[in-house]
Amino acid sequence: MKFYVIGDVTVDHLYHLKRLPRPGEEVAPIRASMKPGGAGGTISVTLARLGHTVTLAACVGDDPFAEYALSRVRESGVSEVAIQRSAEHLTSTITVMQTGDGQRTMISDGAANRQLDPAKLKKKDIEGADALVINAYSLIEGPQREYTLAAIGYARNAKKPVPVFIDLGTGAVNKVGTGLRDEALGSDYLMLNQHELQALTGTSSISAALGQLGEAGAQRVIVKVGKMGSIIWTPTETELVDAVPPEGAVVDSTGAGDTFTAAFAHAVLSGSGMAQAARAANMAGALSATSFGAQERPITAADLADVLPKSKKEKA
Template identity: 80%
Template sequence: MKFYVIGDVTVDHLYHLDHLPRPGEEVTPLRSSMKPGGAGGTISVTLARLGHTVTLAARVGSDPFAEYAMSQVRLSGVGMGAIQQDERHLTSTITVMQTEHGERTMISDGAANRQLDPAKLKKKDIEASDALIVNAYSLIEGPQREYSLQAIEYARAAKRAVPVFIDLGTGAVNKARTSLLDDVIGADYLSLNQHELQALTGTGSISAALAKLGQAGAQRVVVKVGKMGSITWTPTETELVDAVLPEGDVVDSTGAGDTFTATFAHAVLGGLSMAQAAKAANAAGALAATSVGAQERPITAADLADVLPKAKK
């Protein structure tokens, strides 16, 4: 399958702490690391490792971080034809501080990613794809927003169906709130977590939020609900898909949601039902969290075969 992915590539600075610092407090991390990350990069790497042909549309600076941010993308064989370089803006970075109790706070700089030039988008590349995946950070601001909206329009207008997967992100939803709804409601598949779902819809419960999405015209939604697994929704059916416990300890949740999204798209295009695809995605997201770094733990067809023996590569 051919995937076209629009999203950020970043350098992630990860700090695992006993507790999150209070204003003015200096703390020493239990451990720290620097890893390549970003939703676009992680989704692309996951799909490429699962055997797909992937083109990633992202933008990096001309600084020393650029090559590191792209290191796993290159190593995984992701197509580089839509990668842009920015001479003025730095490669995006994210600082993540998290505790073993699941508390997390982040400092995110969109930087070069937000400058993704829509003039370089090629309609034929979207039309030639089997699916388009857009991370919602790409829909927030700057030229990157115009690029993403145009790509979605190309996919919808294509003579051969190009399904659109849109994955939300907490920072994107917190910034745009309910105004993001109009941009994402037309997706063939919309994935998001419980906080993002309720913030996007301005509601106080999952059931009310899904009802509002249905009223707005949503067709297929998958909600990540942490240790409970995920929920798949269509206008006629709602199903809770149980979590799949990983082999190994959960040490870092960074990028687990992006791994979930990539695996879900992989399974859907492989012919599985939404519930089956969500089960595979639950397993992949959990496995990703057993290593430090968004792209550190490869997800393979063998991993998914343990959960879904009939899953297609």
């Protein structure tokens, strides 16, 4: 399958702490590391490792961090034909501070990512894809937003419509809030966590939020609910899909939601129903958290073999 992914690529600075520091306080981390990251990078790398042909649209700076941010993208065989470079903006970085009990805070700089030039988007590349996967950070502002909206339009109006997967992000929802609702409703599959769901709808419960999205025309919503797994929703169905405990200890949740999104899209395009796809995504997200860094634990078809049925070609 051919996937076109629009999203950020970053260099992640990860600090694992006993507790988050108070204002003005200096603390020493239990562990510190630098890893390639970003939602677009992580989604594209995961899809490529699962055997798909993937094109990533992102923008990096003309600086040493750019090569590092793209290192796993290159290793995984993701096409870089839609990668742009900005001479005026630095490659995006994220500083993540997290504790063993799940508390996390981040400093994020959109930088070069927001400069993705819509004039360089090729209509034929969207029309030739089997799916368009978008992270909502691409819809926040600037040329990157224009690029993403144009891509959605091409996918919608293609002779053979291209399914659109949109994954929200906490930072994007916190910045734009309910302003992302129209774009979210334009997706075939909308993925988000509980906080993002309630912020997007301005409601205080999952059921009320899903009801509001349904009334507004949503067709398929997948809510990530952490240790409980995920909830799949359509106008005729609501189901909690249990989490799948990973083999190995959970050490870093960075990028787990992006891995979930990639695995879900992979499963759907491989012919799975939503519940089965959500179960595979639960497993993939949990497995990704057993290594430090968003893209360090490869998710392969073998990892998901017990969850997803073999294709007709594999059975033959």
